[in-house]
Amino acid sequence: MMDKLIIGVDIGGTTIKMALIQESGEIVEKWVITTNTKSNGIHIIPDIAAAIKNKIRERSIDSSSILGIGVGAPGPVNMQTGILYTAVNIGWEKPVALREELQALTDLPVVIENDANVAALGEMWKGAGDGARDVICVTLGTGVGGGVIVNGDIAHGIKGAAGEIGHITAVPVNGYYCNCGKYGCLETVASATGVIRLATDELSRNAEPSVLREILSQQGRLTAKAIFEAAQKGDKVAVKVVDNLTFYLGLSLANLGSALNPEKIVIGGGVSHAGDTLLKPLRAKFKEYAFPTVAESTTIEVATLGNDAGVIGAAWLIKYKH
Known part of the structure; x- marks a missing residue:
């Protein structure tokens, strides 16, 4: 039986890195979109959702085989509420309901975390943390x-x-x-x-x-x-x-x-x-x-x-x- 897929998203000040990843942690494909910080970053979440939908369509993936979307965001987050408090470098000066908005746009489960924390988790799981x-x-x-x-x-x-x-x-x-x-x-x-x-x-x-x-x-x-x-x-x-x-x-x-x-x-x-x-x-x-x-x-x-x-x-x- 084939691994289910996970979508990993890493929001940066210049680009947003994305990847289709097997449940085992191996990358299937990765791609990048530009971070549009105009108008206090209101386009960022819709841009992420559109890029994910395009990839699912392009590869003819059944959405039932996707476990969800994990997101690393550049600021302090509340994992329980799914709220990012601030991310000034991408224009988010007020709290953003990142999880709720991305779930609504993609119909997929979303978990968010601070970007430095997700990098640490990545290294622990598949990198130097071994x-x-x-x-x-x-x-x-x-x-x-x-x-x-x-x-x-x-x-x-x-x-x-x-x-x-x-x-x-x-x-x-x-x-x-x-x-x-x-x-x-x-x-x-x-x-x-x-x-x-x-x-x-x-x-x-x-x-x-x-x-x-x-x-x-x-x-x-x-x-x-x-x-x-x-x-x-x-x-x-x-x-x-x-x-x-x-x-x-x-x-x-x-x-x-x-x-x-x-x-x-x-x-x-x-x-x-x-x-x-x-x-x-x-x-x-x-x-x-x-x-x-x-x-x-x-x-x-x-x-x-x-x-x-x-x-x-x-x-x-x-x-x-x-």
């Missing part, structure tokens, strides 16, 4: 996102804000301003933009010759990729920048680890592409600051699913939460 039931996922991209899985399920907290790892205070004194309104959040020093900020500051106070200075004068800007490549080649300024970054990140993860003792901490997002240049010093800092039992029993791995983590985690919601 089936571990206690996992912390951290996404180091433009910002820093996170999801905390305890005993095989996402920790939500009272208002859906559990796992906001990017907003742990990593620099308690003289920290950079964060978009959340606080100063010194982990996101300000461990995101791609944070790494660039650390490098710019290091160049202003460190007179040593550096390839980063040359890149900055020639191109007018630095990238996280260039900083890690320079560190890999032994550039002293770049090495110091990575040392600072892994200090903040390692200390934050060690404190989380000491509270939760996960089996795995999974690092994803663009910054994770630095591989061992990031992981080696990060693991050393984690070991230094974590409670000894945690330092021995928790491993730090790089995420393996890339952009598919969200849609796969969204499918997990339908399989296990519907």
Whole structure:
């Protein structure tokens, strides 16, 4: 008997990723539509519904073989009511009845969850988490996102804000301003933009010759990729920048680890592409600051699913939460 199908949806600020996924978690087909944020995002839910209906029609799928639609949305959600509180980056400034509206338009069951949480669930189920039931996922991209899985399920907290790892205070004194309104959040020093900020500051106070200075004068800007490549080649300024970054990140993860003792901490997002240049010093800092039992029993791995983590985690919601 053929697997039933699940539709996974991952709503992003620029694109909405979608996939037809087998019950076993294998992707059958994936596709992308543009996120239309005009008019406070009123077109987003109808666009998702239309794209799903088109795909069902195109592949002549009987709707009875579809278990439902799992959705990762960029903001805090209430899984019980199916309401997304806000998602300012896509124009939703007020609460949106995402589950109810999408169900009405598709006649299929819908489960919604925060996008960072679904990425964590995807990695737990089919990625670097490798089936571990206690996992912390951290996404180091433009910002820093996170999801905390305890005993095989996402920790939500009272208002859906559990796992906001990017907003742990990593620099308690003289920290950079964060978009959340606080100063010194982990996101300000461990995101791609944070790494660039650390490098710019290091160049202003460190007179040593550096390839980063040359890149900055020639191109007018630095990238996280260039900083890690320079560190890999032994550039002293770049090495110091990575040392600072892994200090903040390692200390934050060690404190989380000491509270939760996960089996795995999974690092994803663009910054994770630095591989061992990031992981080696990060693991050393984690070991230094974590409670000894945690330092021995928790491993730090790089995420393996890339952009598919969200849609796969969204499918997990339908399989296990519907």
